[in-house]
Amino acid sequence: MGGFSRQGNEEERAIIDLNKVAEAALLLAGNLIKRSTHHFTFEPAPSPVLLWADFHRIEQVLLNLITNACQALTSSEQALRVSVRCNLSTGAQLEVRDGGVGIAQADLARVFDPFFTTKRSTGGTGLGLAISQQIVAAHGGQLVLESVAGEGTRALLTLPLPPKGASV
Numbered sequence: 649m650g651g652f653s654r655q656g657n658e659e660e661r662a663i664i665d666l667n668k669v670a671e672a673a674l675l676l677a678g679n680l681i682k683r684s685t686h687h688f689t690f691e692p693a694p695s696p697v698l699l700w701a702d703f704h705r706i707e708q709v710l711l712n713l714i715t716n717a718c719q720a721l722t723s724s725e726q727a728l729r730v731s732v733r734c735n736l737s738t739g740a741q742l743e744v745r746d747g748g749v750g751i752a753q754a755d756l757a758r759v760f761d762p763f764f765t766t767k768r769s770t771g772g773t774g775l776g777l778a779i780s781q782q783i784v785a786a787h788g789g790q791l792v793l794e795s796v797a798g799e800g801t802r803a804l805l806t807l808p809l810p811p812k813g814a815s816v
């Protein structure tokens with residue numbers, strides 16, 4: 649059953665591999681990425697990054713971050729990089745880095761506010777990051793955006809690893 653045909657709103661956690669979630673989101677965003685940049689790179693973590701999480705919800709977060717990054721690119725010469733890594737001190741991390749328009753310093757504090765959007769004229773709702781942050785918080789994780797206007801943006805998603813000794 650695909651993510652969009654699910655009926656319930658129940659969270660469905662399972663053992664998932666963050667590399668695989670990233671691959672799934674990149675597949676969904678494939679056409680948009682191709683249209684947006686000639687400089688796309690994906691760096692998965694060298695081994696599976698196993699988490700106890702809801703695959704479709706994390707996929708939705710990644711799709712939001714990748715879509716925002718693509719929409720920020722004004723030329724196909726600007727780069728997009730998605731990378732997954734995992735280390736014991738920080739947990740599982742997924743980074744989406746774009747060389748796009750960036751975010752004005754004054755706006756950076758508001759990007760997670762529901763309905764804050766600079767894309768009103770092109771149909772943006774301003775809900776993408778607000779919903780993403782809710783999903784990430786429900787998983788005990790963090791979502792941070794750093795940006796320099798005119799240079800680009802880095803979105804960093806951090807999710808906790810299962811406790812040591814858990815059968816994940």
Ligand SMILES: Nc1ncnc2c1ncn2[C@@H]1O[C@H](COP(=O)(O)OP(=O)(O)OP(=O)(O)O)[C@@H](O)[C@H]1O
Pocket residue numbers: 712716717720746748749750751759760764765766767771772773774775776777778800801
């Ligand atoms: N990678 C990015 N580069 C530049 N600006 C960004 C980036 N990501 C988010 N933003 C800014 O944050 C705002 C809010 O993002 P959010 O995803 O919540 O809504 P949206 O993209 O405007 O609309 P929607 O996600 O509903 O299509 C955007 O309108 C944009 O100004």
Ligand SMILES: [Mg+2]
Pocket residue numbers: 712715716776777
């Ligand atoms: Mg968005």
